[in-house]
Amino acid sequence: MSLKIVDLGVARGGVPVLEGVNFAVAPGEAVVLTGPNGVGKTTLLRTIAGLQPPYDGKIVVPDVEAMTYAGHADGIKAALSVAENLMFWARVHGQRDISGTLEDFALTDLASRPAGQLSAGQKRRLGLARLRVTGRTIWLLDEPTVSLDKGSVDLFGQVVRRHLAGGGLAVIASHIDMGLDVRVIDLTPYRARAKVARGYDEVFL
Amino acid sequence: MTALLIRDLRLAVRAGGGFGLGLAFFLIVVVLVPFAVGPAMGLLERIAPGVLWIGALLACLLSLDRIFALDREDGSLDLLAVSPLPLEGVVAVKALAHWLTTGLPLVAVAPVLGLLLSLPGKGVIWLVVSLLAGTPALSVIGTFGAALTVGLKRGGLLLSLLVLPLYVPTLIFGAEVARAGATGLDTATPLVLLAAVTCVAVALLPFASAAVLRMNLR
Numbered sequence: 001m002s003l004k005i006v007d008l009g010v011a012r013g014g015v016p017v018l019e020g021v022n023f024a025v026a027p028g029e030a031v032v033l034t035g036p037n038g039v040g041k042t043t044l045l046r047t048i049a050g051l052q053p054p055y056d057g058k059i060v061v062p063d064v065e066a067m068t069y070a071g072h073a074d075g076i077k078a079a080l081s082v083a084e085n086l087m088f089w090a091r092v093h094g095q096r097d098i099s100g101t102l103e104d105f106a107l108t109d110l111a112s113r114p115a116g117q118l119s120a121g122q123k124r125r126l127g128l129a130r131l132r133v134t135g136r137t138i139w140l141l142d143e144p145t146v147s148l149d150k151g152s153v154d155l156f157g158q159v160v161r162r163h164l165a166g167g168g169l170a171v172i173a174s175h176i177d178m179g180l181d182v183r184v185i186d187l188t189p190y191r192a193r194a195k196v197a198r199g200y201d202e203v204f205l
Numbered sequence: 206m207t208a209l210l211i212r213d214l215r216l217a218v219r220a221g222g223g224f225g226l227g228l229a230f231f232l233i234v235v236v237l238v239p240f241a242v243g244p245a246m247g248l249l250e251r252i253a254p255g256v257l258w259i260g261a262l263l264a265c266l267l268s269l270d271r272i273f274a275l276d277r278e279d280g281s282l283d284l285l286a287v288s289p290l291p292l293e294g295v296v297a298v299k300a301l302a303h304w305l306t307t308g309l310p311l312v313a314v315a316p317v318l319g320l321l322l323s324l325p326g327k328g329v330i331w332l333v334v335s336l337l338a339g340t341p342a343l344s345v346i347g348t349f350g351a352a353l354t355v356g357l358k359r360g361g362l363l364l365s366l367l368v369l370p371l372y373v374p375t376l377i378f379g380a381e382v383a384r385a386g387a388t389g390l391d392t393a394t395p396l397v398l399l400a401a402v403t404c405v406a407v408a409l410l411p412f413a414s415a416a417v418l419r420m421n422l423r
Contacts, residue, residue: 072279134288
């Protein structure tokens with residue numbers, strides 16, 4: 001399973017933000033996307049995940065169903081317990097066993113707690129735990145370490161390392177070092193020219 | 206799919222889930238109407254089918270904006286869109302969950318409330334039949350409206366304006382079945398038309414809703 005991005009152009013709200021993005025991710029490899037705020041990291045990840053169509057180029061992946069996405073929001077229901085939340089996503093993806101995942105993310109003691117009572121970091125851990133129960137090989141992670149403490153970042157780093165060791169791959173938009181051996185891609189050079197041109201117009205006017 | 210249905214039902218009955226909101230509204234409308242129009246037996250009997258149908262329709266409308274808005278806010282909708290479930294299936298299950306938590310309870314309490322409005326015995330039966338045949342359409346059409354307005358903050362007003370005209374055929378034929386039943390007239394024609402509206406809505410609208418959702422997720 002590998003992921004290849006060919007001449008990809010992505011747009012947000014009809015305005016192109018990135019164009020000509022090219023990279024490939026091989027099994028067992030992780031790529032970190034960096035760039036200033038607003039450069040289009042989230043838009044790029046959402047486009048790869050299939051949540052919005054690219055306006056140019058293509059995404060080559062053997063199976064669209066192999067990808068899963070973790071965005072800024074965790075998809076957690078406050079009224080359900082931690083175990084119920086995780087079990088729901090597991091069942092949606094045809095899995096039944098969540099005990100190992102709860103342990104990996106240090107959530108076992110919180111399993112019966114309503115998710116609404118969790119701290120921001122604990123919620124984030126629960127949101128990331130969903131990745132494990134999807135059983136998918138390509139992880140698209142948008143700022144996965146937001147509101148995680150140092151220990152939890154290390155914990156998540158281990159989970160990602162194990163995922164990569166098992167032949168999985170990951171595309172991560174993040175500025176925080178998770179202790180992974182990764183290739184860093186700076187998105188700044190891929191900024192769409194249309195936007196720059198419009199910027200000049202504004203200056204000119 | 207069943208996992209999603211169970212989750213939605215569970216969320217509806219837990220604290221803050223909004224289950225009972227529509228039911229309470231329906232109850233309030235029907236209890237207040239006799240106070241407003243006066244205790245004249247003949248009059249109440251005549252307007253009972255219409256009042257019950259309008260009450261059910263508005264009660265249904267109350268909980269529509271929750272169908273997708275909450276899932277959109279907490280990110281579940283994005284995650285469902287990238288999950289193995291087809292979006293058409295997600296929409297259909299959401300409509301079914303809405304009907305089970307709103308439409309079905311309305312059908313269940315309608316006979317009791319029919320008595321409050323002095324609806325005659327055989328009218329009660331036809332009222333229940335018409336609500337059973339009509340409320341699924343209300344849920345499915347409402348789900349379509351909710352999909353259209355999912356990206357909007359406080360989209361409730363727009364949702365009501367979009368959905369109400371689409372509710373009109375169901376209201377007309379549904380109330381006609383109940384009225385004809387209560388007065389002993391032939392109910393076959395309006396019932397067939399009511400069922401037809403429901404069948405078409407259930408068959409086609411999940412696809413339209415899924416297409417609209419895909420656009421709104423961009």
